[in-house]
Amino acid sequence: MIENRKFTARDTALEVLMQIERANAWSDSSLKRTIAKNGLEGREAALATRLAYGVVQNRTLLDYYITCYCVQKAHRLEPVIRNILRIGGYQILFMDKIPHRAAVNEAVEMCRRNGRPRAAGMVNAVLRKFVANWMNMPPIPQGSTAEYLSVRYSHPRWLVERLLELLPAEEAEQFLQGDNDIVPTTIQTNLLKTDDESLLQELRQAGVDIARHGWLPHCFTVSGTGSLERLPAFAEGRFMVQDAAAHLVTVVAGPQKGDRVQDVCAAPGGKSFAAAIAMEGEGQILSCDIHPHKLKLIDSGAKRLGISCLRTMLADAREHHATWDRAADVVIADVPCSGLGIIRKKPDIRYKNPEELAQLPIIQREILENVCRYVRSGGVLVYSTCTILPEENEQVTEAFLQAHPEFERTAFTLPLPIGSCDGQLTLWPQRHGTDGFYICRMRRKD
Numbered sequence: 402m403i404e405n406r407k408f409t410a411r412d413t414a415l416e417v418l419m420q421i422e423r424a425n426a427w428s429d430s431s432l433k434r435t436i437a438k439n440g441l442e443g444r445e446a447a448l449a450t451r452l453a454y455g456v457v458q459n460r461t462l463l464d465y466y467i468t469c470y471c472v473q474k475a476h477r478l479e480p481v482i483r484n485i486l487r488i489g490g491y492q493i494l495f496m497d498k499i500p501h502r503a504a505v506n507e508a509v510e511m512c513r514r515n516g517r518p519r520a521a522g523m524v525n526a527v528l529r530k531f532v533a534n535w536m537n538m539p540p541i542p543q544g545s546t547a548e549y550l551s552v553r554y555s556h557p558r559w560l561v562e563r564l565l566e567l568l569p570a571e572e573a574e575q576f577l578q579g580d581n582d583i584v585p586t587t588i589q590t591n592l593l594k595t596d597d598e599s600l601l602q603e604l605r606q607a608g609v610d611i612a613r614h615g616w617l618p619h620c621f622t623v624s625g626t627g628s629l630e631r632l633p634a635f636a637e638g639r640f641m642v643q644d645a646a647a648h649l650v651t652v653v654a655g656p657q658k659g660d661r662v663q664d665v666c667a668a669p670g671g672k673s674f675a676a677a678i679a680m681e682g683e684g685q686i687l688s689c690d691i692h693p694h695k696l697k698l699i700d701s702g703a704k705r706l707g708i709s710c711l712r713t714m715l716a717d718a719r720e721h722h723a724t725w726d727r728a729a730d731v732v733i734a735d736v737p738c739s740g741l742g743i744i745r746k747k748p749d750i751r752y753k754n755p756e757e758l759a760q761l762p763i764i765q766r767e768i769l770e771n772v773c774r775y776v777r778s779g780g781v782l783v784y785s786t787c788t789i790l791p792e793e794n795e796q797v798t799e800a801f802l803q804a805h806p807e808f809e810r811t812a813f814t815l816p817l818p819i820g821s822c823d824g825q826l827t828l829w830p831q832r833h834g835t836d837g838f839y840i841c842r843m844r845r846k847d
């Protein structure tokens with residue numbers, strides 16, 4: 402049955418890749434939209450997703466091989482042909498269950514269906530070379546370590562060079578490799594509605610491949626189960642999806658029952674929701690964001706999870722609201738960042754323009770400067786990002802602490818293997834098995 406419909410999955414992947422290329426679309430939102438428009442479900446939707454993500458994750462490498470086997474360089478090919486070749490090449494090199502013959506034939510058919518019958522012969526010839534050599538593809542130029550890793554793992558050169566400044570080469574390679582792996586999803590029990598054991602049983606009965614998280618209480622890892630959103634347990638709010646690293650931000654913030662919490666960059670709401678669960682639904686959470694449409698995501702998430710102690714408000718975290726001064730027990734500043742720690746979930750982040758990223762520390766510092774005013778005496782200020790770059794992390798908090806002696810970093814202890822931290826922590830995928838994150842816990846002394 403799937404055989405007959407693979408055609409649609411490949412066309413959907415092509416449509417998504419074209420949107421990414423032409424309109425600079427993000428792969429996750431483009432996939433969601435296109436899968437719905439094309440009416441794909443279940444395994445067909447999963448195949449379209451795997452193909453589109455797989456090509457984004459391995460784009461440089463695929464283009465390198467295409468260039469080796471084609472008279473024209475990959476970047477000179479017409480975009481639609483280039484993407485058909487990438488989809489075909491990805492299946493041949495990375496997907497064991499798809500017969501090579503099917504990958505080639507489907508690519509040839511896609512040329513015809515997309516009004517490019519004259520390219521069919523060339524596509525056939527290039528992909529046949531992939532098939533003939535798949536166990537022994539052309540060597541990647543060794544050049545410098547950065548050049549090799551950049552092609553091998555399809556990350557831009559600047560990012561590889563930056564990682565090589567931060568990590569030993571072997572670890573940088575593990576990081577890059579991990580960005581292209583399929584990672585399990587982490588979910589958290591909504592203790593406001595159910596308990597761990599009931600959720601485990603319910604999801605097992607629904608056919609979900611689920612295991613308790615290795616070290617995070619009330620969390621599970623789930624894999625290979627397609628969209629979790631179709632499950633009644635999701636629709637009825639018995640769990641939320643959140644990576645372990647993101648979850649730890651709330652653990653570090655440590656909100657207590659009855660607390661007043663302000664989440665100043667809150668959408669789509671994950672850390673506010675985790676705070677509400679930790680607070681057993683009692684207290685006040687003010688979840689702000691700069692984008693009105695994103696506030697709706699927080700509202701609908703809170704409704705689904707049965708959280709009633711949360712309200713949303715449109716606010717730019719750089720602008721002062723005097724009425725909030727010294728009012729919060731906990732302020733969470735999960736600031737906009739380069740997102741380089743979550744490439745394994747959002748593969749196209751690697752292609753962001755580094756020049757735009759250079760502005761982020763300025764915004765991050767402005768946010769911290771402003772929202773620190775909302776922390777009460779003795780209250781907690783948590784700064785977090787989903788990146789691993791020191792200029793968005795330690796360098797922002799260190800500059801802040803130097804300018805604000807009324808704040809100090811305070812130690813915290815997390816479940817092993819992390820253990821005790823001196824007030825700040827960078828989580829690394831290749832070390833901790835989580836997304837890449839930075840968390841800093843500060844306390845107002847006066």
Ligand SMILES: C[S@@+](CC[C@H](N)C(=O)[O-])C[C@H]1O[C@@H](n2cnc3c(N)ncnc32)[C@H](O)[C@@H]1O
Pocket residue numbers: 647665666667668669670671672673689690691692695716717718719735736737738
């Ligand atoms: C890393 S995301 C937050 C994720 C969220 N805390 C969660 O756990 O679901 C950063 C958010 O900051 C918002 N944002 C960006 N600039 C902002 C600003 N100046 N003021 C408030 N929010 C801002 C973005 O719209 C985005 O939703």
